[in-house]
Amino acid sequence: MEQLKNYFNKLVKLTDQEWADFQACLIKETHAKKAYLLEEGQKCDFIAFIEAGTFRFYHILDGEEIVTAFFFPGDFVTNYRSFLTDNPSDHHIQALQDAIIYKIHKKDLHALYDRYQSIERLGRLIAENLYLTITKRLDSFQHTSPEERYQELINRNSKLLQEVPQYMVASYIGVKPETLSRIRARK
Amino acid sequence: MEQLKNYFNKLVKLTDQEWADFQACLIKETHAKKAYLLEEGQKCDFIAFIEAGTFRFYHILDGEEIVTAFFFPGDFVTNYRSFLTDNPSDHHIQALQDAIIYKIHKKDLHALYDRYQSIERLGRLIAENLYLTITKRLDSFQHTSPEERYQELINRNSKLLQEVPQYMVASYIGVKPETLSRIRARK
DNA sequence: CTTTTTCATTGACCAAAGTCAATAAATCAT
DNA sequence: ATGATTTATTGACTTTGGTCAATGAAAAAG
Numbered sequence: 001m002e003q004l005k006n007y008f009n010k011l012v013k014l015t016d017q018e019w020a021d022f023q024a025c026l027i028k029e030t031h032a033k034k035a036y037l038l039e040e041g042q043k044c045d046f047i048a049f050i051e052a053g054t055f056r057f058y059h060i061l062d063g064e065e066i067v068t069a070f071f072f073p074g075d076f077v078t079n080y081r082s083f084l085t086d087n088p089s090d091h092h093i094q095a096l097q098d099a100i101i102y103k104i105h106k107k108d109l110h111a112l113y114d115r116y117q118s119i120e121r122l123g124r125l126i127a128e129n130l131y132l133t134i135t136k137r138l139d140s141f142q143h144t145s146p147e148e149r150y151q152e153l154i155n156r157n158s159k160l161l162q163e164v165p166q167y168m169v170a171s172y173i174g175v176k177p178e179t180l181s182r183i184r185a186r187k
Numbered sequence: 188m189e190q191l192k193n194y195f196n197k198l199v200k201l202t203d204q205e206w207a208d209f210q211a212c213l214i215k216e217t218h219a220k221k222a223y224l225l226e227e228g229q230k231c232d233f234i235a236f237i238e239a240g241t242f243r244f245y246h247i248l249d250g251e252e253i254v255t256a257f258f259f260p261g262d263f264v265t266n267y268r269s270f271l272t273d274n275p276s277d278h279h280i281q282a283l284q285d286a287i288i289y290k291i292h293k294k295d296l297h298a299l300y301d302r303y304q305s306i307e308r309l310g311r312l313i314a315e316n317l318y319l320t321i322t323k324r325l326d327s328f329q330h331t332s333p334e335e336r337y338q339e340l341i342n343r344n345s346k347l348l349q350e351v352p353q354y355m356v357a358s359y360i361g362v363k364p365e366t367l368s369r370i371r372a373r374k
Numbered sequence: 375c376t377t378t379t380t381c382a383t384t385g386a387c388c389a390a391a392g393t394c395a396a397t398a399a400a401t402c403a404t
Numbered sequence: 405a406t407g408a409t410t411t412a413t414t415g416a417c418t419t420t421g422g423t424c425a426a427t428g429a430a431a432a433a434g
Contacts, residue, residue, distance in 0.1 A: 061330060068329065081322055084315050113311075117304045124300075124311035128271050131318045134325060135268055141328045142255065142361060143248065146391080165411065174329060179391055181413055333421080352381065366421055368383055 001026075003074060004049045004102060011125040012118050022119065025108040031095040037077065038093040044082035045106045047126075050075050053099020054163055058171070059091045067171040070096075070164065072157070077101065080130055096164055141174065147183050149173040188213075190261060191236045191289060198312040199305050209306065212295040218282040224264065225280040231269035232293045234313075237262050240286020241350055245358070246278045254358040257351070259344070264288065267317055283351055328361065334370050336360040 001023070008014060014022065031037055031053070038044050040059060050073045057069040057079070068091060071077040082089040083106060112119040140149050150173050154160060161169060170180035188210070195201060201209065218224055218240070225231050227246060237260045244256035244266070255278060258264040269276040270293060299306040327336050337360050341347060348356060357367035 066329070081319060084319060113308070117307055120304060120307050120311060121300070124307060124314055127311055127314035127318055131314055131321065132268060132271060134318065134321050138321060138325045138328065141325065142253070167411070176392060177412070178393085178414085182391090185413080354381070363422060364382070365384085365423085369421090372383080 001051075001102065003051065007049075007074070008122060012122050014118055014122075018116050018118055021115070022104075022112060025104050025112065026102040027104070029101050029103055031099045031101065033095055033097050035095050036092055037095065037101070038079060038082075038089055038091075040090060040092050041088050042082075043086060044079035044089050046103045047076050047078040047080075047083060047106075047109070048101040048103040050077055051100040051102065052097075053101070054096045055093055055099065056096055056164065056168060057091050057093050058168075065168075065171060067168045070157075070160070070172065076126070076130075146173050146175045146179065150180065150183055188238075188289065190238065194236075194261070195309060199309050201305055201309075205303050205305055208302070209291075209299060212291050212299065213289040214291070216288050216290055218286045218288065220282055220284050222282050223279055224282065224288070225266060225269075225276055225278075227277060227279050228275050229269075230273055231266035231276050233290045234263050234265040234267075234270060234293075234296065235288040235290040237264055238287040238289065239284075240288070241283045242280055242286065243283055243351065243355060244278050244280050245355075252355075252358060254355045257347070257359065263313070263317075333360050333362045333366065337367065337370055 005019065008019075026049075029048075037048070037055060050071060052073055054073075055071040055077050056067050057071065057077075058065050058067040060066070071093075077093060079089045079091055079093065081087070109119075109123070113123055140152060144152070150169075153169065153173060166180060167177040170177045173180070175183070192206065195206075195209075213236075216235075224235070224242060237258055239260055241260075242258040242264050243254050244258065244264075245252050245254040247253070258280075264280060266276045266278055266280065268274070296306075296310070300310055301307075327339060331339070337356075340356065340360060353367060354364040357364045360367070362370075
């Protein structure tokens with residue numbers, strides 16, 4: 001919770017009142033390993049801040065799991081597309097370890113947007129940050145080889161492979177498990 | 188200009204005063220074919236609304252032009268990453284035909300954010316929309332073959348190939364010109 | 375209109391990732 | 405612990421896009 005307050009303070013200074021009202025909307029939840037935070041077909045009506053645990057964001061295409069994102073402590077976890085458009089989610093969000101999150105529902109967040117310009121701004125800054133995040137990922141798909149993407153990923157999160165099965169990492173960097181195995185072998 | 192007002196009205200209702208203040212910040216510019224709206228190394232301190240003309244967003248990597256985006260009438264054209272972070276642009280933005288745009292500078296937009304909550308909200312909605320746009324493009328790189336990306340693109344904009352050279356389209360969908368030529372041949 | 379330059383096509387060959395299949399290693403459940 | 409299941413590795417072969425090079429077509433410049 002302190003972590004979240006610090007994160008927000010880097011973006012916008014909230015008054016005690018604003019923070020209190022925001023905090024009043026947060027719902028603490030725990031999710032066991034393998035539990036689903038969101039399933040395909042459901043509307044994603046929340047954004048959650050991760051206090052502990054890792055999540056994967058994936059869907060099934062032609063019988064095959066495709067991992068689009070991992071979420072770690074300190075990240076926001078949501079299907080932001082579904083959250084924004086109210087369309088049903090095309091992805092599952094699953095805990096890969098026991099997890100603790102703080103959820104805020106869309107209707108509550110929108111009420112806060114209406115009430116406080118500072119929180120409206122926070123919403124803008126969060127959207128802008130998510131834009132920057134996804135831009136980086138698109139860049140890496142456009143400009144780098146699977147091998148480079150693998151290197152980038154483990155540089156950024158060296159303990160990822162201790163936390164998630166290798167075939168999920170393979171999918172995340174856009175190759176088959178066999179190929180990641182070979183990438184790792186030639187080093 | 189009417190086009191822009193209509194676009195905004197779909198997102199947020201602006202009062203006459205708000206719209207007038209916004210409009211006062213807009214700078215109309217014309218750019219001849221092949222002119223640069225932004226060059227690599229410059230900070231992108233603006234967002235522009237396209238009234239007429241097409242732009243490409245590209246950079247040079249290992250001596251080769253890589254096209255990351257096209258912008259059409261009705262779109263916003265900017266290096267949004269540079270705009271948000273104040274980092275120098277890693278891309279050029281070039282007019283592919285004679286073009287007319289309405290530019291707003293970052294400092295003016297931020298002043299409007301401070302003054303009007305409705306425009307702050309507009310900024311959030313624009314960021315959210317750009318997020319959705321780029322997410323779609325990432326999806327298409329993750330899930331579809333170059334052939335499918337080509338089909339998607341010409342379905343969306345059937346006259347694109349009359350407007351831009353084929354090698355730019357090839358780069359945009361992530362293949363070499365020779366490969367796009369072969370994709371087109373096998374149909 | 376003719377020359378030059380740019381752009382598109384085609385062919386032969388190469389490199390990288392995918393596919394299919396077998397096996398080994400690790401993890402999970404009882 | 406042990407047997408079952410899931411995950412990772414390795415090999416042989418295929419597919420797809422990249423590379424290099426030649427040729428043809430179209431567009432721009434004079």
